[in-house]
Amino acid sequence: MMKALCFAMFACAFNLLLGYTGLLSFGHAAFLGSAGYATGWLVRSAGWPPELGVVAGTAIAALLGLVVGLVAIRRQGIYFAMITLAMAQMVYFICLQAPFTGGEDGLQGVPRGKLFGLLPLQNDLVMYFVVLAVFVAVFLFIVRIVHSPYGQVLKAIRENEPRTISLGYDVDRYKLLAFVLSTAIAGLAGSLKTLVLGFTTLSDVHWSLSGEVVLMTLLGGMGTFAGPVVGAFTIVGLQNYLADRVGSWVTVIIGATFVVCVLAFRRGIVGELIAWQKRRADRSAPSS
Template sequence: MRPATVALGIALAAAFAAPLIGVYPVFLMKLLCFAMFACAFNLLLGFTGMLSFGHAAFFGAAAYATGWLVTARGWGTLPAILAGVAAAAALGAAIGALAIRRRGIYFAMITMALAQLVYFVCLQAPFTGGENGLQGLPRGSLAGLLPLKSDVAMYYVVLAAFLGVYALIRRIVHSPFGQVLKAIRENESRAVSLGYEIERYKLVAFVLSATLAGLAGSLKALVLGFVTLSDVLQANSGEVILMTLLGGTGTFLGPVVGAGLVVTLEEYLSDVVGGWVTVIIGAVFVACVLLFRRGLVGELAALRSRR
């Protein structure tokens, strides 16, 4: 067996065993949600070549939609998650349709501006709880069968969702559609000259990415039991970019590793150094940009292929 396969097997076994050997499940779930978020973001940046500065809008909107439905409306867990994901998809279609008309920095700016709009709606709208956000979300049960109150049960649901998303992204990248996306990333005008309406492909990629980012947001809301403005904040969009670049864009595992690193640093260092954690993560990011441009996983892969 190849060493990568072995490592992946060990990681998978560890993921299944983690809550049983005493690792704090809420921390792991948070990590998995952000890993899912980063993977969804990477589908756009790494495999389509579009840098969105507003992905928190999809993550946050889905979190708010799910949160509001389970608290104010008393919806069940699964329908509320699906509704949150649908909200993210619809928002992705709206923002995407506007943003993909431009390229590069202009694309990034449009996504950022529209995401700010979503933030202000969340701040002002009557149903989002303003500065307080939504508190006390019940986790309910999965289709009335599996109660999710226990962290361990919830953990396995989140893990299953994460693995599903990860597999789906691998499939999307290695599909006829993914093949066209690669062609567009490599040479847009050539793809047009072969008869591809590239805007439509970009829009589908954007909506897929927004949808999966939404799933991450909905799950995170249920895991922690609250939704706050920080979910939809610009800083959250920045964080997912950082995670993806740190781990390695255009690699499957990169965003997972990047999310793991950032969430772990935030979780454990904020107890020790308080507000300095932002500075430390910033320094790590600078080091990453200067020393290993391809990100951690990207550099490892490059090192291996050189041998």
């Protein structure tokens, strides 16, 4: 459950960028993984308390997002996606070669410690409620962003960027802020994931994880609040349930599930439910 909540935060962060701003990033795993490495090293090797390690990891992900965003944000469509992928691969090779990351072995044995010196995070129940509280706070924060005037501008950029520019909005500044917010939340998810599992590895910065978060968002329903959460729980649940039963075939099964979902309900699980409820409400409404 804690791992699923961390990935749900990751998917919600990605949905803020893709679902509400219309920017497709193929390198979002770099921000989750870099924050995880930073938190793991600071807590294990530097002796930082877990709360400061998480804050530092989130800040590093946001700073990295600012650097990548300044380079990529002026491009659109596939060019933006390719720049994010290229920058993410640079982060991957840095994590592979840097001496403090553990290379192919990753960072092992990251202690959870005590939150604020009081709450023993070694207790799984305490750790679960901390992760749950952070997830709820992040979810409500994203809802607030989307419903704010800033969020309405993001939707306008997604629907018609030239018209938004004609209205006088500095589109690049809005998109850059959305990118940094998304990367910061992704970094928060990565930092918590490192504390939950006690380790972080190269798989956390690999491009395949960036593909997984795209799958989670599209499967659950892009541009909906609950969609990424449903998609993350579905993918993580399938991976955990099928890993011991079918081995490496779990990737094939998840891929086939995604293909069926795209063909059967293109809006995603939650998107199709919302559309069905809307059609039902329209049919039951009295005709004028």
